[in-house]
Amino acid sequence: MKIKTSEIVMSAVSPKQYPDDGFPEVAFVGRSNVGKSSTINTLLGRKKLARISSSPGKTRTINFYLINQEYYMVDLPGYGYAKVSKDERASWGKIIETYLSSRDNLYEVMLLVDIRHEPTKDDQLMYDWIKHYGFGKIVIATKSDKIPRSQMQKQFKLIRETLKMAPEDKILPISSLKKQGIDELWKALTDFFIE
Ligand code: GTP
Ligand code: MG
Secondary structure, three states: OOOOOEEEEEEEOOHHHOOOOOOOEEEEEEEOOOOHHHHHHHHHOOOOOOOOOOOOOOOOOEEEEEEOOOEEEEEOOOEOOOOOOHHHHHHHHHHHHHHHHHOOOEEEEEEEEEOOOOOOHHHHHHHHHHHHOOOOOEEEEEOHHHOOHHHHHHHHHHHHHHHOOOOOOEEEEOEOOOOEOHHHHHHHHHHHHHO
């Protein structure tokens, strides 16, 4: 897809703040610090559109990025970040859950996991949940620059087995740092958007 325009339209916490223009949306979910915001920036060829940070817990609202006045990419707060208070974690959980369970124009939800690690219990719960809603056809394995190519298959197997992925579901490795895997991810996204 040729990106003509990309802009942040809204940082929302409650449904009444979500954009109401009905454009198709693809949402990115995953643990804090896994690289959701970086992935969106890389896809859009923008360095600082979505704010990123080396300390987890950067994204605290649902951020809607409008592309070509036609589609949204939606950046969600990360889960599993131990250093925020229990109350705050519960409130992020609610923000994520409300969005995912109520959004009519949501076309796909992509789970991001770190290619180096076994998916956590939270990742498993999230994946089960998005599968239940008919999403989760693609899992993005982030930070692929952090392991040698020779280890990738082993990590894919671990991710696949831990999440109990179906054979037809795909894992796409990407590196925002090295700009690898981005074309493949764009191809998959384009399919979702025009579905
Ligand atoms: P929250 O907003 O806290 O949920 O985090 P997030 O999932 O949006 O992660 P973010 O994009 O802010 O990235 C977290 C850290 O990982 C930053 O220091 C990024 O620079 C780093 N990072 C993201 N993608 C990559 C990658 O492909 N390779 C490497 N080496 N680092 C990455
Ligand atoms: Mg973020």
